[in-house]
Amino acid sequence: MWPLWPRQPVTIAPDMVQIGAKGCAVTAIVHRDEVTLIDAGARGSLPLISRGLEAAGLHLSRVRHVVLTHYHPDHSGGLGELVRATGARVAAHSTEADIYTGQGLAPNPFRWRPYAVAARPFLRYAYGNPVEIDWRLGDGDRLPWLDGIDVIHVPGHTAGSISLYVRAHRALVVGDALQFRFGRLTGPASAVTRDPALALLSIRKLLAVDFDTICFSHFRPLSQGAAAFVRRFVERSSRAEPPTAREI
Secondary structure, three states, X not given: OOOOOOOOOEEEEOOEEEEXXXXXXXXXXXXXXXXXXXXXXXXXXXXXXXXXXXXXXXXHHHEEEEEOOOOOHHHHOOHHHHHXXXXXXXXXXXXXXXXXXXXXXXXXXXXXXXXXXXXXXHHHHHOXXXXXXXXXXXXXXXXXOOOOEEEEEOOOOOOOOEEEEEHHHOEEEOOOOOXXXXXXEEOOOHHHOOOHHHHXXXXXHHHHOOOOEEEOOOOOOEOOOHHHHHHHHHHHHHHHOOOOXXXX
């Protein structure tokens, strides 16, 4: 399991690193003099993100954009403080945009009732302060300020979960769409996944692009042969349970 704050950034490419935040890893992509962050960590992550960027030879003042892979508070709770500190503009999938602005209700991430009840009193705090969403993304979109990064809608973990395909490095930033435990690829954690069956079907969409690296949110990156791992995982899931006809 990825530690909450790795001591050193993990380099994916000279202009792409993963750094630690509370709750998840944050991916930083550098283009010219600007930094785009994928995810914002849990509430209180700002100092960790700032230190992680410094360790990577960057600076918080260079952050201009933040992309959210999904609304869960370990990925989005730190968004408000990050936007206040940097003035960054924000992009998220259109189905979840209103959650970040405060116009829509943030669902309880837990499927199991005892966990959901226990978490309920803390959720409003955990989600942080509302922010404006500058770009409402859809499947197949390309980030408008950063050419060569494509949006892949992978619903299931949440309705608006996305992965990002970085063409220049043949890398996927998958959010929580995939996990990598003990050398084995799996789908998202069922306890916090809205529709586990749909999440497994969505993973097949990732095979439509040419990638060799996967950046996870809670595990160290898989930097070689990642597509083969996904292909084997899809084959295993197909044998275990034939897919139902469902729109992805």
